[in-house]
Amino acid sequence: MCARGRYSFPGGVHPPEKKDLTSDRRIQPGPTITEVAVMLSQHLGAVCKPLVRKAQAVQVGQKIGESDAYVSAPIHSPINGKVKDIALRSHPVVGRSPAIIIEALPYHPTRRSYFTIEEDFNTDRYSVERICEAVREAGIVGMGGAGFPTRVKIEPNPRLPKHTLIINGCECEPYITCDYRIMLEWTRQIVAGVRLARKASGCARAFIAIEDNKPEAIELMDAAVKKYAYGDNIQVIPLKTKYPQGGERQLIKAVLNRNVPTGGIPPMIGVVVLNVATTAAIAEAVIGHLPLTHRVVTVSGEAIARPGNYYVPIGTSVEDLLEFCEGVTERCAKVVLGGPMMGIAISDLKTPTMKTTNAVTFLTKEQIGRAKFARRQTACIRCGRCLQACPENLNPTKIAHAVKHNLLDVAERYYMSACIECGCCSYVCPANIELTGYIKTGKIYVARQRKRMAQ
Ligand code: SF4
Ligand code: SF4
Numbered sequence: 405m406c407a408r409g410r411y412s413f414p415g416g417v418h419p420p421e422k423k424d425l426t427s428d429r430r431i432q433p434g435p436t437i438t439e440v441a442v443m444l445s446q447h448l449g450a451v452c453k454p455l456v457r458k459a460q461a462v463q464v465g466q467k468i469g470e471s472d473a474y475v476s477a478p479i480h481s482p483i484n485g486k487v488k489d490i491a492l493r494s495h496p497v498v499g500r501s502p503a504i505i506i507e508a509l510p511y512h513p514t515r516r517s518y519f520t521i522e523e524d525f526n527t528d529r530y531s532v533e534r535i536c537e538a539v540r541e542a543g544i545v546g547m548g549g550a551g552f553p554t555r556v557k558i559e560p561n562p563r564l565p566k567h568t569l570i571i572n573g574c575e576c577e578p579y580i581t582c583d584y585r586i587m588l589e590w591t592r593q594i595v596a597g598v599r600l601a602r603k604a605s606g607c608a609r610a611f612i613a614i615e616d617n618k619p620e621a622i623e624l625m626d627a628a629v630k631k632y633a634y635g636d637n638i639q640v641i642p643l644k645t646k647y648p649q650g651g652e653r654q655l656i657k658a659v660l661n662r663n664v665p666t667g668g669i670p671p672m673i674g675v676v677v678l679n680v681a682t683t684a685a686i687a688e689a690v691i692g693h694l695p696l697t698h699r700v701v702t703v704s705g706e707a708i709a710r711p712g713n714y715y716v717p718i719g720t721s722v723e724d725l726l727e728f729c730e731g732v733t734e735r736c737a738k739v740v741l742g743g744p745m746m747g748i749a750i751s752d753l754k755t756p757t758m759k760t761t762n763a764v765t766f767l768t769k770e771q772i773g774r775a776k777f778a779r780r781q782t783a784c785i786r787c788g789r790c791l792q793a794c795p796e797n798l799n800p801t802k803i804a805h806a807v808k809h810n811l812l813d814v815a816e817r818y819y820m821s822a823c824i825e826c827g828c829c830s831y832v833c834p835a836n837i838e839l840t841g842y843i844k845t846g847k848i849y850v851a852r853q854r855k856r857m858a859q
Contacts, residue, residue, distance in 0.1 A: 410642075410644070411641065411642075411643050411644065411658040411659060412643060412644035412646055412649065412658050413646075413649070413654040413655075413657040413658045413795055414657075414795065414797070415792065415793055415794050415795035415796075415797070415828065416646045416647055416648060416649070416654070416793065416795050416828060417646070417647050417793050417828045417831050417832060418645065418646055418647060419578050419647060419744075419745065419831060420578060421578055421617060421645075422578045422579045422704075423578070423579065423580070423581050423584070423617075425579065425704050425705070425706075425711045426579070426581045426702055426703075426704045426711045426712055426713055427581045427584060427585075429581075429585070429711065429712040429713050430585065430589065430713070431518070431582075431585050431586070431589055431700050431713045431714070431715050432712055432713065432714055432715065433515045433517075433714070433715055434515070434701070434714035434715055434716030434717070434720060434725065434728060435714075435716070435720065435724050435725065435727065435728035436513070436514050436515060437483070437508060437514050437717060437720055437724050438507065438508050439488065439505060439506065439507050439508065439721075440482055440483060440485075440505070440506050440508075440717050440718070440719030440720055440721075440756065441493045441503040441504070441505050441506075441719050441721065441754075441756040442468065442469070442479050442480075442481065442482070442503055442504045442506065442718065442719040442756070443479075443493065443495060443501055443502075443503045443719070443756060443758055444469050444479065444501065444502045444503060444504065445495065445498065445501050445502075446479065446545070446551060446718075446758035446759050446760065447476070447477050447545040447546075447551040447552065447553055447759065447760070448475065448545075448550065448551050448552045448553070449471075449473060449475030449476040449477070449552075449553055449556075450471040450472075450473030450475060450476040451471065451476075451501075452469030452470055452471050452476065452477075452478060452479050453469060453470065453471060454468065454469050454490055454502075454504055455467060455468055455469055455470055456468045456469075456487050456504065457487065457490075458487055458488070458489060458490065459486060459487060460486070460487045461485075461486050461487075462481040462484070462485060462486070462487060462506060463481065463484055464481060464482060464483055464484050464516070464697065465480055465481065465694065465695050465697060466480060466481045467479070467480055467541075467543075467695070468480060468481050468487075468504050468506075469504065474556065475552075475553055475556055476553060477540070477543040477544065477545050477553040477554075477555070478540075478541065478543040478695075479504075479543055480542075480543055480695040480696070480697050481504075481506055481697070482506075482514075482516075482697035482698060482717030482718050482719055483506060483508050483509075483512075483514045483717055484508070484509050484512045484514075485506040485507050485508045485509050485512075486506065486507050486509070487504060487505070487506055487507075488505045488506065488507040489505045490502060490503070490504055490505070491503065491505060493505075493754065493755070493756060494750065494751075494752040494754060494755040495755070496741045496748040496750055496755060496758075497748065503719070503756065506719070514717060515715075516697070516698050516715075516717070518590070518715060519593065519687075519688045519692045519694055520590075520592075520593070521592050521593055521596055521687065521691060526634075527596075527599045527600055527603050527634075527636075530600060530603070530690055532560065532603060532604050532606075534690070535558075535600050535601075535603065535604040535686075535690050536555050536558065536559045536604055538689045538690045538693070539554050539555045539558065539604070539686055539689055539690070540553075540555035541689070541695070542685070542688070542689030542694065542695040542696050543695055543696045543759070544682060544685050544686060544689055544696050545682075545696075545759050545760065546678070546679055546682055546760070547679050547681040547682045547685065547699060547759060547760060547762065548572055548583075548650065548679030548681065548682065548760075548762065549742065549746070549760050549762060550652075550760070551758075551759060551760040554678065554682055554685075554686065557605075557671075557676055557678065558601050558604045558605040558676060558678075559604070559605075560604075560605070560606050561671065564671040564672065564674070565606065565674060566605045566606055566607050566671060566674050566675065566676050567607055567608050567609070567674040567675075568607055568608070568609055568610070568611070568660065568674060568675050568676070569598070569601055569602050569605055569607040569609070569610040569611070569675075569676045569677075569678065570610070570611050570613055570655055570656065570659055570660075570675060570676070570677045570678075571594070571598055571610065571611065571612040571613065571677075571678055571679075571680055571683055572613060572650055572652075572655055572677055572678065572679045572680065573587055573612055573613060573614040573615075573618075573621065573625070573680045574613060574614065574615045574643060574649040574650035574655065575615070575618075575650060576615060576645070576646065576647045576648055576649040576650040576651075577647070577648075577650070577742065577743030577744070577745050577746060577747070577763075578647075578743055578744055578745065579702065579704040579705060579743050579744065579763060579765050580702045580704070580742075580743050580762055580763040580765075581702050581704070581713060582681065582699075582700040582701060582702040582713050582762050582763065583679065583680045583681055583762070584618055584621055585700065585713045586680055586681055586684055586700060587614070587618070587621040587624065587625055587680055588620060588621055588624060590684050591624050591625060591628040592628055592632060593683075593684040593687040593688070594612075594625070594628070594680055594683050594684050594687070595625075595628045595629055595632045595633060595638070596632070596687040596691060597678075597682075597683030597684050597685070597686040597687040598610050598612065598636075598638055598683055599633065599634070599636050599638070600686050600687065600690050600691075601676070601678055601683060601686055602636060602638070605676050607676060608637060609637040609638075609639070610636070610637065610638045610639070611638075611639050611640075611641045611659050612625050612629070612638065612639070612640045612641065612680075613641050613643050613655055613658070613659050614640065614641070614642055614643065615642070615643050615644070615645045615646075615649055616642045616643065616644060616645055617645040622640060622642050625640045626640040641659060643655075643658050643659070644658075647745060647826070647828065648745070648746075648795060648824070648826040648828070651795065651824055651826060652664070652670060652677045653670075653795075653796070653824065654795050655677060656670060656673070656675055656677065660675065662675075666819060666822045667821060667822065681699065681700065681762070685699075696718070696759055697717060697718055698715055698716060698717055698718060699715070699716065699718060699757075699759065699761070699762075700713055700714065700715050700716075700762075701713070701714055701716055701725070701757055701761055701762065701763060701764060702762065702763040702764075702765075703725055703729050703763070703764050703766075704763060704764075704765055704766070705736075705740075705765040705766035705767050705768070705771075706733075706735070706766075706767070706768045706770075706771060707732045707733050707735055707736035707737070707766035707767060707768045708726075708729050708731075708732055708733075708736075708766040709729060709730035709731055709732065709733065710728075710729040710730045711729065712729065714728070716757060718756075718757060718758060718759055718761075719756045719757065719758075720756065720757050721753065721754050721755065721756050721757075722739065722741075722750065722753045722754070722755050722756075722757070722764055723753040723754055725757070725764055726753060726764075726766075732766050733768070735768040735769055735770065736766050736767070736768060737767060737768060737769040737771075738766075738767040739753070739764065739765070739766055739767075740764070740765045740766075740767065741755065741757075741761055741763070741764060742761070742762065742763055742765070743763055743765060744765060744767065744771075745826065745827045745831070746825065746826060746827060747763070747765060780836065781835065781836045781837055781838070782835045782836065783835060784801055784805075784835055784837060785834065785835055786801075787834060789832040789833065789834065790828075790829035790830075790832060790833055790839055792832075793828040793829055793831070793832045794828060794829055795824070795826060795828060796819075796822050796823060796824055798818065798819055798820075798822060798823060799818055800823075800829035800839040800840075800843065801829075801837075801839065802818050803815045803818045803819075803820045803823070803839075803842070803843050803846065804837065804839045804842035804843060804846075806818065806820075806846070807820070807842045807843065807845060807846035807849075808842055812846060812849055812850055812853070815843075815846045815850075816850065820843060820846050820847060820850070821847065821850070823840075823843045823847070825840055825843070825844055826840075827840045
């Protein structure tokens, strides 16, 4: 098949990809750890309540936290060990949040081998209810970064019937290659997961969308679909390489040429979007009866000594990963959970990895120095580049200006809440105005205002 992508979306940017640091690094087992911190809040929706107490012994895969709420997902112990404490730990999004700290048993392996499908499987064996229940019980959430509980996404909903499933294999952020390696190495699991998700959601067709800077993944996935799709309507579709092609709304525009309503969600137009790692986790949960306790994390950036793709227990600290990768060079100046465009900078190396942590990126002083954010900011020169780059067709300069002057109602009139925080506007601004920073701050203030009003 032709691996050249024709499909795309309006706006966006093409930052240096920097994927060659890790794209040829096979998925390797991560560090042997002594302790994990499993956050009670690592997905969108209700926070889990602990099901274990201090000093209790836990087994790998044991459910340790759950919530009764519909939009939530349970959490499980990734290792055999003993609960050391339930205490606050640094959380990349909410600051500090409670976590279950588990001490590994001495002489007990903390590495889990990868799940691989050996047998020829038949999705007829699994009913829709069984697939949805297995996905819920395994605690699967969107592993591409959003963390929305997957059962809620795929479960049939008579009010919002779905017709198209899109599997997101774009991985458009610089440096990150974990999804790419998963597509190369766990190809069959992904196809199995797509078939199960398609069946559960009732979608008539499925697309596996991959950016055309990954021709090997496109070839392999296409061959696997031809061999293992068993008549299911699944198609591999190459897309143009452009950031943020992996954004849910941009992906739908590129693949189906349809717009998700502002403030709306894909099921409103009958579409479900799942990340490739999430799809592989669905196959693990349904066929292998394995909860989501481990994931592949890309450790990359010019400031890390041994970059790679590592399969780690969820809750492994950045510090443990750093030590396993032989530390940083003296030029390291910033640690980001995720990629440099949408990732979140952290100051505490004890911050644990979560179900949504696809990468830890170690950036050098030079890279930050080259970044727009660190240069001197000047006045807006009204060049309009931020408007051209915005994939949501917003006016970033107007919104940022309104937030700067505390005119939140004006910012809202310019659809501030529709911003997906992709960073394209800041990236292209020649005046080095941190537009995305202003917009993020404005959104936080509006959310606080609404919360106060609701009380
Ligand atoms: S306004 Fe928001 S959506 Fe538009 S480019 Fe800036 S960060 Fe991205
Ligand atoms: S890109 Fe920067 S300088 Fe140009 S219009 Fe937008 S805010 Fe102003």
